[in-house]
Amino acid sequence: MEVRVREGDSYAYYGRLFMVPLELIIDSNEKVNPSNLKTGTKIMIPGYVSVPYTIKEEDTLWKISKAKNLSIDAIMILNQMQNPNQVVPGETLYLPERISQHHVSLKLPYGSKILTKQIKALKKFYPFINVDTIGTSVLGNHIQEIRIGKGLKKVHMNASFHANEWITSMILMSLVNQYLVSLTNRSQLAGINSINLYNETELSIVPMVNPDGVDLVLNGPPTGSRQEVLKINEGSGEFVHWKANIRGVDLNNQFPANWEIEQERKAPKSPAPRDYPGSSSLSEPEAKAMADLIKNNQFDRILAFHTQGEEFYWGYEGFEPPESEFLAREFERVSGYKAIQNVDSHAGFKDWYIQEYKRPGFTLELGRGINPLPLSQIHDILKRVEGIFLASLYL
Structure with missing residues (x-):
């Protein structure tokens, strides 16, 4: 105003x-x-x-x-x-x-156009936030980052690395909106004074890493890429199970943390709806934008929102610091999600971050079922992940 x-x-x-x-x-x-x-x-x-x-x-x-x-x-x-x-x-x-209630819709599928409108609205209502474009997708869609707070501690969160996990963008934006409402209303979140979080922590959010893929799942192939996308999808016009970016590369298999192992053992050897790690690490503009964001900032911890399984992964090849286990136990306590230290997986965003920076990184698998998760789960997911969101800021 x-x-x-x-x-x-x-x-x-x-x-x-x-x-x-x-x-x-x-x-x-x-x-x-x-x-x-x-x-x-x-x-x-x-x-x-x-x-x-x-x-x-x-x-x-x-x-x-x-x-x-x-x-x-x-x-x-x-x-x-x-x-x-x-x-x-x-x-x-x-x-x-x-403004006493948040404005993120929880009833409609959440594509890149809705996200862009909501980020614009948040910037208007809460001009103390900073909004930047950290890169562009294959199709030229902006990959946007929101920054909130001015503390020495720096926390990064992201969502929708995978196209059919677009519900994670909706959840992350809802959490952000609740935080902003709490700040301007001088209210508490789970007993925590939100203004203290603002003064002690700088929060970075990339709510949609893979805008092209999300829009493909929700709206079908764009006119200019229709034939290429249909070919990757073996002629099918059904994209509900598509995880990759628009070029058929799985963005969470793109990072230089034993990428060669994933290239060797992943079944797809060419662009596919899921699991293809690309012709080289960081070959895709979306993955490179995320890597550059991390390289240019000294984040103390990162959280990547995925679905599904009601669990989270917090280790990688022994590179994780002791602090990671402490945070994992607290995340487990406040959410009820199962903490898993190691899985047989490489080349993920969290893997690379832990390997390169020896700091806490987490892959959160929200909800349970078949992707894309139904919107009927969103309120339960929000209740469970809110504790992780807050704990990541105040601990």
Whole structure:
């Protein structure tokens, strides 16, 4: 929500007036010097929207503020009013409305266009977040990253490495949205003050690593790639079991952690709906974008959201540090998911991260059933994975 600075206003006053943490207001207005607020400057108040209200004959500003549980000055600053008696029946007044519920839809299949719209909405409602494009997919779709917080601890999470696991993007975005609502409402998450998490931890999220693959599963092949994709899929127009990117490369078999072993033993030796590790490691733009993101940042831990199995993997070839086991036990406790240290698998994102950086990495297998998991499971999954999300930030 946008307001204009009046003479004598300060960020601290806005924080008290709208009951939003001061640091969120400062971070929402990075280009404005808080010690030199000039009259008329546009300021963003995070976690609010302005809602039109038609003034009734019997209305006064005091009556409206009492009915809507709003400060009179909050209404005046939003409408640039000089006089509280400046209320004219029939005219439109704008009222500040706090956002108290998250806006991620949990009812519709979650493709890249919906994700893009929701990221844009989050940036508008919560301008203290940072949104960047870390790369593009084979078809030129943006692979976007969201950053929240400014702490020394750095945590990365991602979803939808695999196309038919698009429900993971919906879950991760829902968790992020709950976090943002909690921040601007000064509320707690599972007994934790969310603003403390914001100040202590910087969270990086890539909610959809494989946008082309997700859209293929949900919408069928794009016009320009139709024949190539149908050939990879052996002529079938059914893509519900497709895991790969649009070129038929499994992005979670693309990383240089014993990639040669996976190349040798994986059955597909050419592009396929799943399991083909590519002609070389990091051959695909989506995998390279993720590798570059990790190389350019000093993340303390990473979590990759997959489905299904209600378990998670936390080791790789003995490269994992002692901290990994501590985190794994806590994740197991708060979620009920089974912690598994090692599996006979290589070339995954988590494998490569642990091997290269000797830091905690986790592959979370959410839910149980046949991919893609039905949306009927989403609320149960959210309840169980929320504890992992929070523990990864505060521990």
